[in-house]
Amino acid sequence: MANVELDAAAVVLSRRARERWFPALQLAPVAAFLTIFFVIPLGIFLVYSFWITRRYELVADWTVASYSEALHEPAYRRLLWNTLLVAAIASACTLAIAYPFAYAIHFRLRRYREPLLFLVLLALFSGYLVKIYAWKTILGNRGFINEALLRLGLIDDPLSFLLYSRPAAVVTFVNFLVPLAVLPIYASLQNVADEQVEAARDLGARGLAAFRRITLPLTRDGLLVAFAFTFIIAAGDYVTPQLVGGTSGAMIGKAVVSTFGVTFNWPLGSALAFLTLLAVVLVLVGTRKLVTRTVR
Amino acid sequence: MTRRPGNVAAVAFVSLVLVFLFLPVVVVVLFSFNDAASTSLPIKGLSLRWYRAAFDNDLFVDSLENSVVVALSAAAFTGTVGTTASFALSRRRSRLMEAFSVFVIAPLILPGLFVGVALLAFFDRVNLHRSLLTIVIGHALVTLPFVVLIVNARLARFDRSIEDAARDLGASPWQTFRKVTFPLVRPAIVGAMLIALAWSFDEFIITFFTKGSGGTLPIMIWGMLRRGIDPSVNAIASIILATTITVTALGIRLFGVRGMTR
Numbered sequence: 231m232a233n234v235e236l237d238a239a240a241v242v243l244s245r246r247a248r249e250r251w252f253p254a255l256q257l258a259p260v261a262a263f264l265t266i267f268f269v270i271p272l273g274i275f276l277v278y279s280f281w282i283t284r285r286y287e288l289v290a291d292w293t294v295a296s297y298s299e300a301l302h303e304p305a306y307r308r309l310l311w312n313t314l315l316v317a318a319i320a321s322a323c324t325l326a327i328a329y330p331f332a333y334a335i336h337f338r339l340r341r342y343r344e345p346l347l348f349l350v351l352l353a354l355f356s357g358y359l360v361k362i363y364a365w366k367t368i369l370g371n372r373g374f375i376n377e378a379l380l381r382l383g384l385i386d387d388p389l390s391f392l393l394y395s396r397p398a399a400v401v402t403f404v405n406f407l408v409p410l411a412v413l414p415i416y417a418s419l420q421n422v423a424d425e426q427v428e429a430a431r432d433l434g435a436r437g438l439a440a441f442r443r444i445t446l447p448l449t450r451d452g453l454l455v456a457f458a459f460t461f462i463i464a465a466g467d468y469v470t471p472q473l474v475g476g477t478s479g480a481m482i483g484k485a486v487v488s489t490f491g492v493t494f495n496w497p498l499g500s501a502l503a504f505l506t507l508l509a510v511v512l513v514l515v516g517t518r519k520l521v522t523r524t525v526r
Numbered sequence: 527m528t529r530r531p532g533n534v535a536a537v538a539f540v541s542l543v544l545v546f547l548f549l550p551v552v553v554v555v556l557f558s559f560n561d562a563a564s565t566s567l568p569i570k571g572l573s574l575r576w577y578r579a580a581f582d583n584d585l586f587v588d589s590l591e592n593s594v595v596v597a598l599s600a601a602a603f604t605g606t607v608g609t610t611a612s613f614a615l616s617r618r619r620s621r622l623m624e625a626f627s628v629f630v631i632a633p634l635i636l637p638g639l640f641v642g643v644a645l646l647a648f649f650d651r652v653n654l655h656r657s658l659l660t661i662v663i664g665h666a667l668v669t670l671p672f673v674v675l676i677v678n679a680r681l682a683r684f685d686r687s688i689e690d691a692a693r694d695l696g697a698s699p700w701q702t703f704r705k706v707t708f709p710l711v712r713p714a715i716v717g718a719m720l721i722a723l724a725w726s727f728d729e730f731i732i733t734f735f736t737k738g739s740g741g742t743l744p745i746m747i748w749g750m751l752r753r754g755i756d757p758s759v760n761a762i763a764s765i766i767l768a769t770t771i772t773v774t775a776l777g778i779r780l781f782g783v784r785g786m787t788r
Contacts, residue, residue: 253614260611260630260670267663268633271648272640278647331543338536346540347783348775353547355721355774357554359730359744360763363751364550367557374553408547459635466637469731473751483639490643490735500647503640 279500286494296501306485306502313481314509316396316471317464320403324460325453327404328411333445336419347416354409362473365402369393369474394476402474403464410463411456418452419445450525458514465510482506551767558760576761585746586762593742596658597726600665605719608673615674616681630674633667638731641667646735656738664732669722676721676781680714713780720777724770 282291300306335346367373369392376388392398422445430440464470468483475481482502489499561571580586611630615623633641645664649656684707692702730744737745743766750759 253617256610256614257626259607260674261626263607263666263670264629264633267645267648268641268667271644274647274651275640275644327543331540334536334540338533339540344783346544348778349544350547351778351783352771352774353544355724355728356548356551356771357728357763357767359747360554360728360766361550363747363759363763364554366751368550368553405546405550408543462635462637466639467731468639483637486639486643490646496647499643503643507640 275500276504278496279504281497283495283497288496296495296497297505299498300501300505306482309480309482309485310502310506310509312479313465313483313506314513316399316403316475316479316481317461317510318513319396320400320407320464321457321460323400323404324407324411325415325456328408328456329415329449329453331408332412332416332419336416350409350412354413358406359469361406362402362470365398365405366393366473369398369401393474394479396475396478399470399475399479399481402470403460403467407460407463411460414452414455414459415449416452418449418455421448447526450521454518454521457517461514462510465506551771554760554763554767557757558764560757560760563755563757576758577765579758580761580765583758586743586758589741589743589746590765592658592661592740593727593744596661596665596742597723599658599662600669600726601719601723603662603666604670604673604722605715608670608718609677609715612674612677612681616678616684627674627678631671634671638668642732642735645732649736656736658738658740660736660738661733661742664736665726665729668729668732669725672721672725673715673718676718677711677714680711680781684711717777717780720773720780724773724777727773728766728770 278288279296280292280294281288282293282295283289335343339346368375370376371388371390371393373393375392376385379385380388426444426448427440430444431437435443465481466483467481468487471479471481472484486499486503486506489495489502556569558576559572559574560569561573561575562569611626615627642664645660645667648654649660654660688706688710689702692706693699697705727742728744729742730748733742733745734748741749743762747759747762747766750756750762
């Protein structure tokens with residue numbers, strides 16, 4: 231009798247142990263992988279920003295010299311400012327397209343929701359470098375916009391400002407960021423019940439007022455997530471500014487890449503990168519504060 | 527409903543945005559078949575000469591091979607460890623599990639430049655010679671989130687009572703998993719792995735920092751762009767596009783559009 235009870239207790243215990251340890255075992259490979267190849271590399275990257283280089287050798291001399299160089303050198307300050315500006319313009323334009331787009335799919339084109347979202351997902355996964363390169367050929371001096379305008383006799387010389395400019399960088403960013411922004415906005419639109427909008431209308435709110443009081447506050451978090459995604463990606467990109475941005479579209483990513491690949495001043499490169507990250511986080515926190523206070 | 531004037535505007539706007547989104551894809555594919563070397567309209571004639579030129583190029587063949595090996599390895603790895611983790615993450619909702627999910631997604635949210643440069647510094651510090659393996663490691667970091675998110679979403683919709691029923695009928699935990707749970711979740715797992723594969727095939731930013739002497743197709747395109755005009759770049763870009771679009775479409779069909787938009 232006592233043995234039976236003991237066995238039962240053992241079974242319960244082992245099941246409990248299994249329930250506790252099994253999930254830990256399932257998470258272990260991912261946890262180990264991320265620790266070794268994500269946390270530790272980022273740690274090293276951060277530590278390097280406090281070291282210096284002497285004759286192209288990294289030396290563990292703890293200093294904030296790289297940060298002060300990054301902050302005081304006018305070229306880097308201009309670059310950082312330009313990065314935030316271009317990323318902000320690109321994100322704002324992206325949201326201005328993505329929001330009405332998601333709204334139209336969700337509320338106006340109900341029957342075609344799935345195929346349209348399918349296309350958005352396809353656009354999201356269809357080429358990054360390829361898209362940037364394509365914009366270079368579309369906007370270039372011998373690209374087809376200029377060729378078409380020349381052929382139509384609308385211009386005598388190719389419009390060189392189409393490429394290697396801030397607008398070129400913004401158009402390219404918007405082109406590959408819109409699909410990314412549509413997803414969180416669309417997800418948040420699912421919070422908006424038709425009855426709520428109808429009720430607001432019945433109570434006398436006109437179209438825009440109903441949108442401002444009901445739909446916008448309910449989709450606020452989706453918009454903030456979309457802004458965060460697009461702003462971070464645009465601010466951290468180095469390919470777009472390099473291939474289509476020119477001088478007015480120059481951004482910090484290119485400077486970071488050249489400190490790692492050309493000048494081998496790794497401490498300066500990582501200081502620039504972490505300063506940019508800090509600035510990006512500040513912008514995101516500030517935007518969040520501002521938006522949550524005004525939209526409710 | 528469909529006759530409202532607002533709907534006409536909605537259709538027009540949505541179509542216009544879609545044209546804008548797919549314009550680069552159309553341009554690249556169109557010029558890849560152009561008989562002339564220029565990238566301007568109108569197209570002079572259709573030919574496969576740039577594809578032939580690409581396949582005659584040893585660098586292209588090597589890069590294609592590298593891309594395939596890297597994408598398959600990254601997808602196999604993330605599919606295995608990511609799915610395993612998803613089972614633990616979806617089984618119990620707790621603060622710790624939510625924090626872990628954020629941890630898994632972090633490498634994708636951070637700019638690729640950060641991840642790439644950090645890996646470069648790390649490989650240099652531990653004297654890990656850069657090769658296809660280091661490319662796979664970088665790709666695994668950014669494709670793991672897709673696998674975990676997609677499989678998690680599938681498991682969240684999973685009806686646990688089916689498992690209980692199997693247990694009541696005498697199946698062991700392993701049998702329940704093998705014969706009931708896994709077959710039901712498998713489409714989502716395969717779909718997620720296809721998404722990982724497509725993402726890896728197209729990845730450039732991190733690969734740029736983690737590659738050794740052998741590069742992938744996007745790396746080859748980058749090199750060609752820096753050397754000047756070579757029209758076969760359109761053919762190579764089209765091959766990347768055709769691969770990622772087909773693989774992505776297959777993947778989305780498997781886990782469903784809802785698997786990623788909810």
